[in-house]
Amino acid sequence: MITVSAPGKLMLMGEHAVVYGYPCLVTAVDRRLTVSMEEAADGEVTIDAPESNNTRFVAEAITLGTAAWGINHHGLHIATKSELGNYGLGSSAAATVATLKALAVLFQKEISDRELFELGRRVVVAVQGNGSGFDVAASVWGGTLYFADGGKTIQPIELEELPLLVAYSGVKADTVNLVAAVAQKRKQYPERVERVFESIGKLVLQAKEALMKQDWERFGKYMDFNQEYLRDLGVSTQKLESFISAAKHAGALGAKLSGAGGGDCVIALATKDKKQETRNALEEVGGEVLELVPNAEGVHP
Structure with missing residues (x-):
């Protein structure tokens, strides 16, 4: 075996x-x-x-x-x-x-x-x-x-830590349909959607540099910018936005949906001094804060 x-x-x-x-x-x-x-x-x-x-x-x-x-x-x-x-x-x-x-x-x-x-x-x-x-x-x-x-x-x-909180929305994302909806939007408005994708690509490059330096304040801002583009693509929801707003008001440095959108999870970047406040805020708006650690080991026997 x-x-x-x-x-x-x-x-x-x-x-x-x-x-x-x-x-x-x-x-x-x-x-x-x-x-x-x-x-x-x-x-x-x-x-x-x-x-x-x-x-x-x-x-x-x-x-x-x-x-x-x-x-x-x-x-x-x-x-x-x-x-x-x-x-x-x-x-x-x-x-x-x-x-x-x-x-x-x-x-x-x-x-x-x-x-x-x-x-x-x-x-x-x-x-x-x-x-x-x-x-x-x-x-x-x-x-x-x-x-x-x-x-x-x-x-x-290489990271020593990645101070994320993850909250599940209670709604299962329909990834296939969300990807198809974005594809349809890209077909209808090719220049506009391509500009959004290009902007996201540039953000990822900047965020990578911030991540490598573990500059959490900068990385949090890039997360927020990325979320704005995801709103433009139409994949965020009122529930996800309520989670993001709650996390930000509690002191999270950045917050955004993670994945296709429409449901699933929100991630919030919260340093140790704001972690409990952010957790409480996410739970108060109905989030299920998941006990998991990022930056985990890959496949192994």
Whole structure:
């Protein structure tokens, strides 16, 4: 029996623009998805995933992984266990990466992180039709990453800390429809939307420099600017805005939605002296503050 786990993710900056090749910043979180795998003799591939709806990603990972690595087997028994819940923390990517890594370890295939990433992205695209790959990268490498050029550039950013609070809105984001809505807006207003994407791309570059210096005041301002562009794209909601406003009034240096929008999570940058006040403010407006730590370790047995 081989057991492998991969982390979930939080998008820090660059939502939606990343779909069109612009850069983003993403961090892995310490909530993980675990895959256990063993060979069987019944000729069947069985997947037991009681806590998630990621069996399609697991099954596709097995299909593409066995083909890519020339693996012949007489059956596999696979079980997953997830700490990621339905919070929009990248469970599909984590399931994909953990399954591929477990398959490689079980059949003693030496693969690089880059190979794992490329195959993982292929799995995600095969299942859902698109995918920029930043979530797969977070599950593979872990830590905090600068992701650019459609994944050609993946740069780890060394951080001692990342003082984030994460609040779930209680609403599940419909990522596929939100991405499609932004695509439609881009088709209707190509110049205007492209200008927004270009501005987000520039912000990400500036935020990367602030992050590397751990200049939290500057990074918080860039988060706020990014949120303004996400409002322009129409992916924020009244509920998310109430969370952001509450966090800012409580002393957070920056706050924004994380992910596709429409629901899921808000992230707030709160230093130690403002952390409890910010937490209280988010809970008072209905936020479920998640106990998780960013900048977590990548996939490992």
